[in-house]
Amino acid sequence: MDTVSGDFELTMDELRAVARYGAESAQEVLPAFEEAVPGDPRPRAALAAAWEFADGARRTRLQRVTALDAHRAARDAGTEAARLAARSAGDAAAAAYLHPIARATQVGHILRAAASAARVGELSAGGDPAVGDTLIEQARRRATPELVSVLSRYPLAPAGKNRVAQLMSALDAALRASD
Numbered sequence: 001m002d003t004v005s006g007d008f009e010l011t012m013d014e015l016r017a018v019a020r021y022g023a024e025s026a027q028e029v030l031p032a033f034e035e036a037v038p039g040d041p042r043p044r045a046a047l048a049a050a051w052e053f054a055d056g057a058r059r060t061r062l063q064r065v066t067a068l069d070a071h072r073a074a075r076d077a078g079t080e081a082a083r084l085a086a087r088s089a090g091d092a093a094a095a096a097y098l099h100p101i102a103r104a105t106q107v108g109h110i111l112r113a114a115a116s117a118a119r120v121g122e123l124s125a126g127g128d129p130a131v132g133d134t135l136i137e138q139a140r141r142r143a144t145p146e147l148v149s150v151l152s153r154y155p156l157a158p159a160g161k162n163r164v165a166q167l168m169s170a171l172d173a174a175l176r177a178s179d
Contacts, residue, residue, distance in 0.1 A: 007100060007102040008100050008102070008153050013146070014150050015053075015096055015098055016053060016054050017144055018095040019093075020054035021095075021113075021114065021143060021147050023047060023092040024142065025088055025113040026046075026088035026113050026117070029116070029121075030044060030085055030088075032081040032082055032084070033085035033086045036077060037076070037077055037082055040073055042066070042072065042086070043073050043085065043090065044089070045069065045070070046067055046089040046090050046092065047070075047089040047093070048066075049063045050063065050092035050093040050095065050096070053093075059096040059097065063094065063096040064094070066090075067090045067093035070086050070087070071086070071090040073086040074087040080119075080123060081123045081124065084119055087112070088116045091108075091109060091116070094109060095113075100153075103154070104154065104157060104158040105158060106154050107151065107155070107172060108158075108168065110151055110154070111157060111171050111175075115167040115168035116164055117139070118136050119163050121135045122135075132167055133170070136167055148176075151172070152176065157169045157171075157172035
């Protein structure tokens, strides 16, 4: 199947662009999980599954299973940075199954890994929000036109009170402004 239909269509190449974007973000912060929880392979397995799909392999059950496993690892992690790093890896793998339905909650599957990575950067810098803002700007520049095209089919990211939601909303607004 080359396309997925719902409220609109998504091609496999578009899903690969979303998975690649998430994997790039997750790759940067995976060490935050592995240093906090040595020996837990679940986020690394999810990241590998995301890269496999992004690099052209068929999407399979592997992406679903490893995404869920990485999210379980996030729940088990003891620090915010480790939780966010594991969740980023899970989000990258889950991007292979982004739903083509016009709901704001779907935007998290596109941008949450980058927003989580920005928050990990903030935490690593003692909670400095300027670091997160800088990382969001880097994530904006890293986005491909194809990713922005996919994002533009969805409503705006849902507003939220936690810092990851704020960073995700900022990234969403910046990407749409560059469209």
